[in-house]
Amino acid sequence: MTTQKVQEVLGKIPVPGTNKDLIYLKMVDKIQVEDNKISFELTIAHAMMKTHLQKACTTALQENFGKDVEVAIQFNTEIGSNRMDKKDVLPGVKNIIAVASGKGGVGKSTVSTNLALALAKTGAKVGIMDADIYGPSVPIMLGIRGERPMMENIDGKGRIIPIEVMGLKAMSIGLLVDDKQAIVWRGPMASSALKQFVTDVNWGELDYLVIDLPPGTGDIHLTMVQTIPVTGALIVSTPQEVAMADAKKAIMMFDGPQIKVPILGLVENMAYFTPAELPDNKYYIFGKDGGKTLADQFEISYLGQIPLVQSIREGGDEGKPAVLNDEDKITQEAFTKLAEKVAQCVSIRNANLDPTKIVEMTT
Ligand SMILES: Nc1ncnc2c1ncn2[C@@H]1O[C@H](COP(=O)(O)OP(=O)(O)O)[C@@H](O)[C@H]1O
Ligand SMILES: [Mg+2]
Known part of the structure; x- marks a missing residue:
């Protein structure tokens, strides 16, 4: 069980409503593996996805690394932006x-x-x-x-x-x-x-x-x-x-x-x-x-x-x-x-x- 392998598993989990996965969409951050515990941060665009993704990630990781693996996900519902203008219009x-x-x-x-x-x-x-x-x-x-x-x-x-x-x-x-x-x-x-x-x-x-x-x-x-x-x-x-x-x-x-x-x-x-x-x-x-x-x-x-x-x-x-x-x-x-x-x-x-x-x- 390594962070690399965890990333591979998460890279196969599709995001609802898209045909892309969690890694592709850059939603996963700070993966950590310690003994039999996997933790990471997951940034989601709205709270409604939380239950679904919690289950999907836990199931996939336990299928790969064993039933007794503990999965701790910290959800961020931070809504992103990618503006690169000078922000002099509608700055916030x-x-x-x-x-x-x-x-x-x-x-x-x-x-x-x-x-x-x-x-x-x-x-x-x-x-x-x-x-x-x-x-x-x-x-x-x-x-x-x-x-x-x-x-x-x-x-x-x-x-x-x-x-x-x-x-x-x-x-x-x-x-x-x-x-x-x-x-x-x-x-x-x-x-x-x-x-x-x-x-x-x-x-x-x-x-x-x-x-x-x-x-x-x-x-x-x-x-x-x-x-x-x-x-x-x-x-x-x-x-x-x-x-x-x-x-x-x-x-x-x-x-x-x-x-x-x-x-x-x-x-x-x-x-x-x-x-x-x-x-x-x-x-x-x-x-x-x-x-x-x-x-x-x-x-x-x-x-x-x-x-x-x-x-x-x-x-x-x-x-x-x-x-x-x-x-x-x-x-x-x-x-x-x-x-x-x-x-x-x-x-x-x-x-x-x-x-x-x-x-x-x-x-
Ligand atoms: N799904 C819908 N079911 C019933 N009435 C609708 C629906 N969508 C719009 N309307 C009604 O149709 C009319 C036109 O809608 P509106 O939103 O003002 O259109 P637009 O802004 O495109 O001109 C409004 O009276 C609105 O209440
Ligand atoms: Mg109108």
Whole structure:
């Protein structure tokens, strides 16, 4: 029994939701072997993986080195980051997740809001930024419509303090400008307003900042990736052909040679309809498996399905997000699983790809 051999065994344990192992993903540290005791540190992206990995590691090590081997794992739920920019924008923010769709009305804001809350439920420090300048809906979904954020003065510069709600820090462009004003902004004006908005908010320390982007694939998206260091993009689509065609454009924009922001994965929203009284019945009213096919085609991770259920719509309209509704287990589980996978994809991205930085356009 040597540290080398322990490493070999751990190098065969897959991480749920990925096809990579613990060693490959650099999750193991400080392996020690003493008499019949093996100890090491295991860094995980969220607490939910703990039980599974505790068991998987113990079983594998005991199978290799004998039943009476004692396995002591110290878990760190430190959420990593791999920013390498100068950190003059959003300096305390570890990971920035841009939620994009191409098409509007597919549930981008719904997914952003419930994802942010589900991540926060795992103990992470999470912010949500509503950057949908033409249709900001996060204030309604979080029940903070009409609130006016406070300002503070830091080194002679006015900074916006995000609103604290349901364990999140939240900010929306809709809380700063009224609807009638924003709607007439076009092109450069919208981009420059957004640029200022994004950098003027004082987020403090965050593990994840979720950004609800406007639909489309235009100037605003380019401005965004050139202003802040986006860790990865999450693509939301419904299974319909028209939505998928637009999702493709969004994938190609982020993935394209000019921008190269990694795609964390694709989530299929309104994947099937489930009536509350018949939770086992699934009706694929917008088509079946479209999201999976699209994800396969572009070789991006498929992060699963969110069902179409009335309570999600109601929760959104009433400012009571579905993921917090304990009576709605199906929805709660769907968003919790999504958050788990997103956290995992972020940590895989940080371990394997080039460091996150602000995009510099090449042409
Ligand atoms: N899975 C779902 N089940 C039921 N209603 C949903 C679901 N996802 C979104 N909705 C509803 O559809 C509408 C559009 O969603 P929204 O998140 O605002 O889309 P987007 O931000 O992409 O424009 C909202 O009324 C929302 O409550
Ligand atoms: Mg929206």
